[in-house]
Amino acid sequence: MLTADFNYDLPPELIAQEPAARRDASRLMVVRRATGNLEHRVFAELPGLLQPGDLLVLNDTRVLPARLLGHKPTGGKIELLFLEENTDGSWDALLRTGSKRPVLGATLQLPGGATATLLAAGEKGRVTVRIASPLPVFALLEQHGLPPLPPYIQRSEVSVQQSAEDRTRYQTVYAREPGAVAAPTAGLHFTPELFQALETRGIQRAFVTLHVGLGTFRLVTAARVEDHQMEAERYTVPPETAAQVAATRRAGGRLVAVGSTSTRTLETVAAEHAGELRAGSGRTSLFITPPYRFRAVEALITNFHLPCSTLLMMVSAFAGTDLIRRAYAEAIRERYRFFSYGDAMLIL
Numbered sequence: 001m002l003t004a005d006f007n008y009d010l011p012p013e014l015i016a017q018e019p020a021a022r023r024d025a026s027r028l029m030v031v032r033r034a035t036g037n038l039e040h041r042v043f044a045e046l047p048g049l050l051q052p053g054d055l056l057v058l059n060d061t062r063v064l065p066a067r068l069l070g071h072k073p074t075g076g077k078i079e080l081l082f083l084e085e086n087t088d089g090s091w092d093a094l095l096r097t098g099s100k101r102p103v104l105g106a107t108l109q110l111p112g113g114a115t116a117t118l119l120a121a122g123e124k125g126r127v128t129v130r131i132a133s134p135l136p137v138f139a140l141l142e143q144h145g146l147p148p149l150p151p152y153i154q155r156s157e158v159s160v161q162q163s164a165e166d167r168t169r170y171q172t173v174y175a176r177e178p179g180a181v182a183a184p185t186a187g188l189h190f191t192p193e194l195f196q197a198l199e200t201r202g203i204q205r206a207f208v209t210l211h212v213g214l215g216t217f218r219l220v221t222a223a224r225v226e227d228h229q230m231e232a233e234r235y236t237v238p239p240e241t242a243a244q245v246a247a248t249r250r251a252g253g254r255l256v257a258v259g260s261t262s263t264r265t266l267e268t269v270a271a272e273h274a275g276e277l278r279a280g281s282g283r284t285s286l287f288i289t290p291p292y293r294f295r296a297v298e299a300l301i302t303n304f305h306l307p308c309s310t311l312l313m314m315v316s317a318f319a320g321t322d323l324i325r326r327a328y329a330e331a332i333r334e335r336y337r338f339f340s341y342g343d344a345m346l347i348l
Helices: 043-049 137-144 160-169 185-189 192-200 239-250 260-272 310-319 321-333
Strands: 027-031 038-042 055-059 061-063 067-071 077-085 091-097 107-109 115-121 126-132 177-180 204-210 233-237 255-258 280-284 299-303 344-347
Touching (some): 027 321, 038 321, 055 260, 067 137, 260 310, 310 321
Parallel strands (some): 055 204, 055 255
Antiparallel strands (some): 067 077, 233 280
16 A cells, blocks of 8 residues: 555645644534535534544543753754653654754753753654753753644744643643643643533543654655554553443444544453453554454544645544545545544544
8 A cells, every 4th residue: 555645736825834723613524434425513512413422532641842942062052852762761752953963972061950861863843852850851851841843833933922822732631641742632622611512412422642753743654554663652551441341332332532542542452352441551553444343433533634644544444445545635625624633523
């Protein structure tokens, strides 16, 4: 299967640079797999589109303000995007610099009196660093870090006000487990009021955790889809979620995954246990592409994804490649807003 089969042309002005004024005021395209029908709704209408007894499964990972700006020993500017802490206390990160990359052993100057010593370097800016800081690293990031917005969201200046707004809006209202370096964006549309309306209709919610990292947001660059290797990401399924899923299935309700990361978590565990969802933690590098037999997820809420991305491939596996191509073409004609701060899709 060719990666180019998942390419499409998107007018740049449709890439959302700001979130909707209200989270649940985003547009919502409803895609019905059985009939191929496409409907244009608003996200606040979600309760009426689902059925009593359905269970929403959401990813409660919390996005770290994982970008730190600093300087090389020569004074040149650098940016570190913290990815994950290793067992020895070092950190994997992405290093961006406007000039030559520092040599191994170089010490980078960071805010708050912190430094980062370069221990190892790989491809595409991947590095391993040792942090020395008066504060624990998580506290350092909370105090001095910037939201890890994707590069297609342009910020000419990062003001205190803009950074504070992005910290709030590039985070779900239910985020609680710190560790992600990108938001589970399908969840950005939910509000406490919408959750109340869903609960009133008899639609419950449960949580898994998948700390979003390179596995989710790195584009496929191989010519053949099969040659792409997913980076592993950490996940947890709590016992109460496994119990809720089992109860929902016994009662005939559907599992409605909110986002690709919830989907990958559910499908990873279901594939390992003959379709049963069990509590546990681990790492997943599951790469869902057409064709794929879904064992857990029966409906999906998702945003509109980048061309040639693993996320678009997953959505195509769930709804069918031809139907998703038609839905994306319709979204472009109807001027939907795309990507992280954009509009949403409900696939039933």
